[in-house]
Amino acid sequence: MADEALFEFLHMEIVSHIYKEQQSGKAEMDNKDRAVCVSVLEGMGFRVGQGLIERLTRDSPSFKDELDIMKFICKDFWTKVFRRQVDNLRTNHQGTYVLQDNKFAMLTQLSSGKQYLDQAPKYLAFSCGVVRGALSNLGMESVVTAEVSVMPSCKFQVVIQKL
Amino acid sequence: MADEALFEFLHMEIVSHIYKEQQSGKAEMDNKDRAVCVSVLEGMGFRVGQGLIERLTRDSPSFKDELDIMKFICKDFWTKVFRRQVDNLRTNHQGTYVLQDNKFAMLTQLSSGKQYLDQAPKYLAFSCGVVRGALSNLGMESVVTAEVSVMPSCKFQVVIQKL
Numbered sequence: 544m545a546d547e548a549l550f551e552f553l554h555m556e557i558v559s560h561i562y563k564e565q566q567s568g569k570a571e572m573d574n575k576d577r578a579v580c581v582s583v584l585e586g587m588g589f590r591v592g593q594g595l596i597e598r599l600t601r602d603s604p605s606f607k608d609e610l611d612i613m614k615f616i617c618k619d620f621w622t623k624v625f626r627r628q629v630d631n632l633r634t635n636h637q638g639t640y641v642l643q644d645n646k647f648a649m650l651t652q653l654s655s656g657k658q659y660l661d662q663a664p665k666y667l668a669f670s671c672g673v674v675r676g677a678l679s680n681l682g683m684e685s686v687v688t689a690e691v692s693v694m695p696s697c698k699f700q701v702v703i704q705k706l
Numbered sequence: 707m708a709d710e711a712l713f714e715f716l717h718m719e720i721v722s723h724i725y726k727e728q729q730s731g732k733a734e735m736d737n738k739d740r741a742v743c744v745s746v747l748e749g750m751g752f753r754v755g756q757g758l759i760e761r762l763t764r765d766s767p768s769f770k771d772e773l774d775i776m777k778f779i780c781k782d783f784w785t786k787v788f789r790r791q792v793d794n795l796r797t798n799h800q801g802t803y804v805l806q807d808n809k810f811a812m813l814t815q816l817s818s819g820k821q822y823l824d825q826a827p828k829y830l831a832f833s834c835g836v837v838r839g840a841l842s843n844l845g846m847e848s849v850v851t852a853e854v855s856v857m858p859s860c861k862f863q864v865v866i867q868k869l
Contacts, residue, residue, distance in 0.1 A: 548761055549787060550713040552754040553832075557720055560750065564727065587723065591715040598711055624712060 547626070551652060558584065558665050581668040588672020589679070596677035599623060609703065612681050613640050620677055625649070625670075638703035642674075643696070650695035663691040674699060710789070714815060721747065721828050744831040751835020752842070759840035762786060772866065775844050776803050783840055788812070788833070801866035805837075806859070813858035826854040837862060 561583050565576050572580075599620060606612045617629035621644070631643040649666050653659055667689040675687040684704040691697050724746050728739050735743075762783060769775045780792035784807070794806040812829050816822055830852040838850040847867040854860050 548758055549754065550716060552757045553713060553716055553720070553750070556750040556753055557716070560746070583723070587716070587719040590719060591712065594715045595711055 551649075554649070554666075554669060555652075557587070558669075562665065577664075581664060584665075584668035585672035585675070588669040588674075589676035590672075591669075592673035592676025592678075593680045594676075595624060595673070596620065596680045600681070606681065609638075609683065610634070612678070612683060613701070616674065616677060617642060624673060638705060640701040640703075642699040642701065644699070645696045647695050647697035650691070650697060653694055655694050657693060659694065660691060663694065663697075664689075667691070667697065671699065674701065678703075714812075717812070717829075717832060718815075720750070721832075725828065740827075744827060747828075747831035748835035748838070751832040751837075752839035753835075754832075755836035755839025755841075756843045757839075758787060758836070759783065759843045763844070769844065772801075772846065773797065775841070775846060776864070779837065779840060780805055787836060801868060803864040803866075805862040805864065807862070808859045810858050810860035813854070813860060816857055818857050820856060822857065823854060826857065826860075827852075830854070830860065834862065837864065841866075 561580050562572070565580050566572050569576070600615075603615075606615065613632065613634070617632050621627065621629050621642075625644065625648040627644070627646065627648070629642045630645045631641075633641045633643075647670075649670050650663065653662065653666065671687040671689050675685055678685050678687075678701070684706070686702045686704065688700050689697055690700065724743050725735070728743050729735050732739070763778075766778070769778065776795065776797070780795050784790065784792050784805075788807065788811040790807070790809065790811070792805045793808045794804075796804045796806075810833075812833050813826065816825065816829065834850040834852050838848055841848050841850075841864070847869070849865045849867065851863050852860055853863065
């Protein structure tokens with residue numbers, strides 16, 4: 544248990560540190576401030592995701608295509624990092640993927656329901672970065688965003704950037 | 707494995723973020739800058755330690771004295787948080803404890819030996835805070851410092867503050 548808790552508590556501390564440092568002195572944060580925080584957290588997640596996928600795929604065979612990689616992310620990667628598999632993966636077969644996790648690990652510590660929905664982005668930025676970092680190390684550049692309509696369920700949208 | 711790695715990678719990110727933000731623009735950090743970084747990391751650790759011990763002792767019987775608490779920290783707490791027991795616990799029976807861990811989890815990712823000794827404090831500040839936070843929640847206010855002479859071995863000194 545403690546490894547999980549250790550990570551979760553540290554993550555909470557980081558979120559609060561980064562928001563505090565951005566707000567420093569100001570009475571209210573504006574959208575630009577919030578965007579800076581999200582971007583810092585996302586960047587941290589990106590590098591963490593790169594490190595994790597490197598360890599996880601060390602002994603894996605190579606992947607046959609994009610969908611194969613996405614399936615690996617939804618099963619193996621998600622299980623190791625977020626402790627369960629993605630519940631649903633959808634794609635338009637044109638580089639957009641929607642990953643639905645009905646009980647997302649980073650949201651289970653928060654109250655369920657709709658009450659704190661406006662706080663969700665804070666706690667998802669890091670995870671979006673983790674997914675983007677993992678994909679990037681597998682050769683897929685992407686934009687990853689998250690959307691919550693009822694906690695602790697979360698929908699990640701991955702849009703692959705074609706070069 | 708990934709929970710461990712997740713925590714370790716995130717911890718590395720935080721250390722580097724906090725040092726970068728303190729250095730911002732300056733060519734060199736002075737001792738005061740370094741002290742600020744250590745103190746921020748120690749504070750994060752403190753709150754994480756408080757949270758962890760709360761979960762860990764939820765179902766524990768109460769402790770009979772100070773030494774009993776220290777033994778719990780060295781065995782149960784250390785195992786859950788740092789993945790092994792403390793190798794050696796010494797005390798002068800006047801409120802000073804020395805905890806020796808010959809293979810400290812937060813240093814095993816760094817090179818062994820004496821080459822990067824000067825980098826060690828960065829990576830120990832959070833852990834010192836974790837220990838201080840845990841003790842504080844058990845009613846013992848303390849000062850916790852760490853000393854490394856050969857990586858990855860580490861000696862923590864806990865000095866209990868008598869009120």
